[in-house]
Amino acid sequence: MENIVRNHPFLDGNKRTGYGLMELLFMENGIEINASEDEKYDFVIAVAEGRLDFDGIKAWVTTHT
DSSP states (O other), X not given: OHHHHHHOOSXXXXXXXHHHHHHHHXXXXXXXXXXXXXXXXXXHHHHHTTSOOHHHHHHHHHHHO
């Protein structure tokens, strides 16, 4: 997700696409994300702004699954 959200491969929708792919991958493997819409939004924005690196993303996902 980090590369999809931060490297902007699309003209629009990079954050939505990155998060959606992550969630789809989890759903396919029976994993549910337990976070409010606000928490999900804050997570995606933090990744896009570079405030979360790989380890930060991993920690957030571990906490919320």
